[in-house]
Amino acid sequence: MEKRKERLDRGIKARTDDVFALTSWREMLYLAAPRVIPLAVFLILPLFLGAYWQKVLLSVAVFGLLAISWDIMAQTGMVSLGQALFFGMGAYCSGLMNHYFGISPFITLPVAAVFGGLISTILLLPVLRLRGVYFSMVTLILPLMLVRLIEATKIFGGTEGLSGMTPLPSVWVELYLIVGSLLAALFGFRRMMASDYGLVLKGIRENDRSVISAGINIYWYKAQALFISASIGAFAGAFMTHVYMFVGMPVFALDYSILPMAAAIVGGPGTLAGATLGACILIPLSELLRGIGGLRIVFYGIFLVLFIVALPEGIFHYIHRKYNQFERWVEVEK
Amino acid sequence: MLEGTIIYAIINSVVLALTAIGFNLTFGISGIANFGYGAFYVLAAYCTWMMTNLLKLSYPLSITISILFCTLLGALLYRLVLIRVRGQVLSEVIATFGIGLVILELFRYLGFVGFEYTLPVFIDKSFIIAGTYVDMQRILLVGTGTVLMVSLWLFTHHTSLGLAFRGIAQDERTALTFGIDADKIATLAVAFGAGLAAIAATLIIPLGSISPDEGYDVLIKALAVSIIGGLGSNGGVILASFVIGFAERFTDAYIGSHWTMIVNMASIFLVLLVKPSGLFGKQKELEERI
Numbered sequence: 140m141e142k143r144k145e146r147l148d149r150g151i152k153a154r155t156d157d158v159f160a161l162t163s164w165r166e167m168l169y170l171a172a173p174r175v176i177p178l179a180v181f182l183i184l185p186l187f188l189g190a191y192w193q194k195v196l197l198s199v200a201v202f203g204l205l206a207i208s209w210d211i212m213a214q215t216g217m218v219s220l221g222q223a224l225f226f227g228m229g230a231y232c233s234g235l236m237n238h239y240f241g242i243s244p245f246i247t248l249p250v251a252a253v254f255g256g257l258i259s260t261i262l263l264l265p266v267l268r269l270r271g272v273y274f275s276m277v278t279l280i281l282p283l284m285l286v287r288l289i290e291a292t293k294i295f296g297g298t299e300g301l302s303g304m305t306p307l308p309s310v311w312v313e314l315y316l317i318v319g320s321l322l323a324a325l326f327g328f329r330r331m332m333a334s335d336y337g338l339v340l341k342g343i344r345e346n347d348r349s350v351i352s353a354g355i356n357i358y359w360y361k362a363q364a365l366f367i368s369a370s371i372g373a374f375a376g377a378f379m380t381h382v383y384m385f386v387g388m389p390v391f392a393l394d395y396s397i398l399p400m401a402a403a404i405v406g407g408p409g410t411l412a413g414a415t416l417g418a419c420i421l422i423p424l425s426e427l428l429r430g431i432g433g434l435r436i437v438f439y440g441i442f443l444v445l446f447i448v449a450l451p452e453g454i455f456h457y458i459h460r461k462y463n464q465f466e467r468w469v470e471v472e473k
Numbered sequence: 474m475l476e477g478t479i480i481y482a483i484i485n486s487v488v489l490a491l492t493a494i495g496f497n498l499t500f501g502i503s504g505i506a507n508f509g510y511g512a513f514y515v516l517a518a519y520c521t522w523m524m525t526n527l528l529k530l531s532y533p534l535s536i537t538i539s540i541l542f543c544t545l546l547g548a549l550l551y552r553l554v555l556i557r558v559r560g561q562v563l564s565e566v567i568a569t570f571g572i573g574l575v576i577l578e579l580f581r582y583l584g585f586v587g588f589e590y591t592l593p594v595f596i597d598k599s600f601i602i603a604g605t606y607v608d609m610q611r612i613l614l615v616g617t618g619t620v621l622m623v624s625l626w627l628f629t630h631h632t633s634l635g636l637a638f639r640g641i642a643q644d645e646r647t648a649l650t651f652g653i654d655a656d657k658i659a660t661l662a663v664a665f666g667a668g669l670a671a672i673a674a675t676l677i678i679p680l681g682s683i684s685p686d687e688g689y690d691v692l693i694k695a696l697a698v699s700i701i702g703g704l705g706s707n708g709g710v711i712l713a714s715f716v717i718g719f720a721e722r723f724t725d726a727y728i729g730s731h732w733t734m735i736v737n738m739a740s741i742f743l744v745l746l747v748k749p750s751g752l753f754g755k756q757k758e759l760e761e762r763i
Contacts, residue, residue, distance in 0.1 A: 291731035443571035
């Protein structure tokens with residue numbers, strides 16, 4: 140007797156799509172839980188964590204932002220192998236403003252987010268026409284090139300970098316600023332990707348030529364998507380500058396390119412929530428594995444390959460499916 | 474001074490052509506951009522080092538074994554990993570890049586960094602050509618490189634397997650109707666690419682030392698040469714390696730050694746900007762830009 144797996148939407152899922160959702164607590168809870176629980180966890184967790192794990196949460200949020208930024212680009216059809224470019228641009232922007240002009244972090248952070256994003260976008264603007272692997276090659280090369288350029292010209296502190304940035308007033312400001320930004324980015328950009336605007340961006344990835352034939356200027360949209368994700372990355376970089384009170388060549392390091400990509404792929408690309416989930420899994424994991432030091436990147440590599448090959452949909456899609464659908468084995472009709 | 478720079482530029486060009494030819498072979502035939510290429514290069518060098526220094530095998534034997542080992546590993550890479558994401562270009566890139574990362578960072582973690590990690594030269598001798606010292610290894614390198622490229626050309630143009638390679642590269646569906654197994658050819662293409670990386674490593678590493686960073690540099694150099702020459706074109710690779718080889722040596726001699734890698738990357742950037750299919754690329758325009 141042959142059987143096949145049947146997947147059906149749960150009754151509650153079908154009901155909550157409709158106006159019935161407003162009539163029962165159970166349905167309202169079903170809708171709200173996946174949104175409220177992560178929100179509550181992120182907001183309450185800092186109060187209970189020790190100083191060490193607060194730092195871990197901080198880097199979860201930073202890498203979560205970078206992963207979101209990677210995911211927005213990937214959803215527009217631009218797969219980046221060099222998220223460090225955005226991170227580094229933001230870091231240097233705020234670092235320079237703070238170091239040379241002594242501007243307060245509360246001004247450098249937003250300004251660096253915009254300017255870092257703008258500079259990265261302008262750098263990548265000429266290659267926006269490239270598709271697929273060719274675009275990825277350029278993004279891989281750019282941060283490496285900037286490192287060598289800083290090394291060769293010895294500008295901005297050269298190999299030693301700049302130190303002595305103004306820190307943020309207190310650890311609570313730091314934590315809630317970055318966690319708040321992560322949540323705002325997560326929910327805000329999820330909404331953006333679900334709107335008509337996001338539909339155009341997704342259309343560019345699916346089939347760019349048909350988007351062109353719909354009379355839409357895809358380069359303008361691609362440039363906008365690039366600027367959005369570059370600004371998110373630059374904000375994360377600028378923030379880290381004020382946390383470490385240092386900016387230097389390590390901001391262009393491979394870690395900042397590989398980890399966000401690994402987080403987005405492990406969590407599930409294409410949803411932003413998956414990217415955040417991936418960061419929440421990978422960063423604490425790498426902290427637990429801190430004893431093995433340099434082996435961390437090895438683990439990220441293994442995770443990347445495993446998930447790309449075995450579970451390309453990622454963890455989030457898997458959970459999403461289980462939450463909304465049930466599965467059962469049924470007989471195959473003859 | 475000038476003669477010396479020119480001689481070393483020629484040697485450097487052959488080195489570049491050697492490092493790029495395997496990457497280009499794999500990409501040209503199967504369309505797989507093997508971002509783990511640098512890792513195979515470094516892996517071959519470490520394998521040879523371990524076999525000569527830890528197992529005390531003879532030098533030629535350990536070179537042969539490590540080249541075969543890398544070739545086998547390339548075939549396994551395709552059979553176990555890449556076959557599952559075949560056709561999804563970016564998944565292929567991420568998967569190969571991930572594997573490359575694993576290999577390179579594992580060696581870094583295990584502490585294989587330092588000056589003692591180097592391979593001996595084949596014959597310890599040197600000559601004076603036009604007033605410049607040139608050691609035997611570099612002359613051997615130029616000779617072997619030339620022989621290798623000529624034999625690769627003969628292989629792809631005059632053997633049935635080589636013709637099958639080119640058939641798949643030109644038009645996969647038509648090649649399938651002639652009974653050419655696309656998966657078998659792609660396996661061989663990745664394996665040969667890895668094997669060529671290993672051969673390049675055994676020839677080039679004796680001039681310097683082995684380090685995981687070398688893997689990333691080799692990948693970038695291979696990318697630079699292949700992109701500028703046109704991915705998949707052998708003639709383009711040779712021309713591009715001479716262009717970059719001379720540019721690198723002359724910047725090194727007249728501007729500063731820090732700038733050589735920047736010249737490399739800036740040239741990739743420029744070529745991708747102006748003509749993404751490269752100088753002699755045969756790929757279709759719409760596939761790479763729109």
